[in-house]
Amino acid sequence: MLAILRHRWPAVAAAAALLGALLTFGTTPPADAAVPATIPLQITNNSGRGDPLHVYILGTSLTTGQQGWADANGTFHPWPAGGNPPTPAPDASVPGPAAGQSSTIRIPKLSGRIYFSYGQKLVFKLATGGLVQPAVQNPSDPNRDILFNWSEYTLNDSGLWLNSTQVDMFSAPYSVGVQRADGSASSTGRLEPGGYNGVFSALRAQSGGWGGLIQTRSDGTVLRALSPLYGLETGTLPTSAMDDYIDRVWQKYATTTLTVTPFANQPDTKYYGRVSGGVLNFTNGSGTVVTSFQKPDASSVFGCHRLLDAPNDEVRGPISRTLCAGFNRSTLLTNPNQPDTSAANFYQDAVTNHYARIIHDRMADGKAYAFAFDDVGHHESLVHDGDPRQAYLTLDPFN
Known part of the structure; x- marks a missing residue:
């Protein structure tokens, strides 16, 4: 796959770039395949957490080009006009399944993100240029103390691209999957047993400031590890790291x-x-x-x-x-x-990207998106199918 995915862009641009990359390598579906306007997304909560789960489908409609969100039925809703300073966005959350349960919603043809948060709803605001995404490297971001994560996806006439990503941060564990027309399925993004805690332990043990990437809540809850880029920006990694x-x-x-x-x-x-x-x-x-x-x-x-x-x-x-x-x-x-x-x-x-090394070492299949061009050589955590029947998002245990 030609590695053009840039996860630090808005998700819409990232997914669109990924789509172009994949099409370059001939991953278009058969000529007679017809991708429907929406497909099912089965969300399975294997996290073991009792917190309420909130899910969001956000992005740019590939039908109209508008930014917005989708409800549980896959109906797209454009965002209203934003402001300066940014104004609160409409509540786009969909209740997720309880621990040990699964639920199915529908996702439309979007380039965007599937966010999920535990315990609290995420705070989204609208600027004059569109949606303001969470930026937890900023200590004043309203989502800083919320445990959340996201997947990126594109669904269009050429099929589904769905990934797990750690380009911005490593946080709440999850994996993604797709069911094909013949009934077979593929998945990626799952950590090996003990891998979630293992990532944080290995970062703490790595000299040179890498443990400083870890963010915790005041109650001691580990929330995430920031990417090394954000570690540079926040001063936890020295600018001379490489x-x-x-x-x-x-x-x-x-x-x-x-x-x-x-x-x-x-x-x-x-x-x-x-x-x-x-x-x-x-x-x-x-x-x-x-x-x-x-x-x-x-x-x-x-x-x-x-x-x-x-x-x-x-x-x-x-x-x-x-x-x-x-x-x-x-x-x-x-x-x-x-x-x-x-x-x-x-x-x-x-001297290397120890964040990427540590994450890849603890993935069950070795694949991850630990930096923007981690798909060079097919080492990315991505599923794709030109004629998808169902997508999967599985929230994995915190161990």
Whole structure:
């Protein structure tokens, strides 16, 4: 899958980008498949928690282009106009099943998010530009002390894409699934037994400030671990967290060529990188410089943005997402041919994205979206089908 998903965007843009990426790799459904306007979403609450569960289906209608929310029947409701300062959004919550129970709602053709929260409803507001998403890296965010999480999805005429994501944070555990027309099903995103607590324990044990990513409530309840990008922004991770590795990469490719083959289905499309004058220049097969990168910092690496910006084009974006994956997984020094898609080679350097390493280590199938381009090499926690019959969201135990 071409890795264009950018989870730090609004979910709508992320899902739309993911859709474009998937279609590039020929995952469209058979010509005679007809995806209905809504499909069932079965929500199973295996969390073991007694708190009331609140579910939200939010996004952009692929029929009208409007932002809004869906009710339990899959009916889409556009948001009313927002304000400055932002005004309270209508209550879009759907009651979720109690612990040990399942319930089924319908999801419409949207690019958006499926939020769920325990105990309290989430606070959503509307600005003049649309919905204000929760941003718990901000200590004054009204959702800071609420235990919640979300999945991202796109449902359109080409099928369903549904993922679990830890790009912004690791929190309430869940897995996703899809049932196909032949009755078979696939799922992903489930932690191994003990994996939820194991992630927090491993972060606390990792030197260098990684334990500071963990947020707790005043009563001691562990709520989440922020992504390392937000750790930088909140000051819990030092801005120099990746400097040593980045410096070594820049030094290596001053005398060695970095070969990037960004498209799995186009093995003859290659770009060649060399550092000159402190800049990493990439040339095509004719020797023409096609794009250049200044030396990135930790924020650029963890966020796959800024100095590693990845526009949705055919050259810079694909090269940048390959670099981003190589930096986060620390494979750029050990393999001059990128992307390196072998999980056995990931996170082997002492300087790496330990948040991503720790999460992947504790996933039952090894797959996760622990950074924006974690789908490079098919290591993402995503299910897709061109003719989906039912989607699944399973809330897993906190152990």
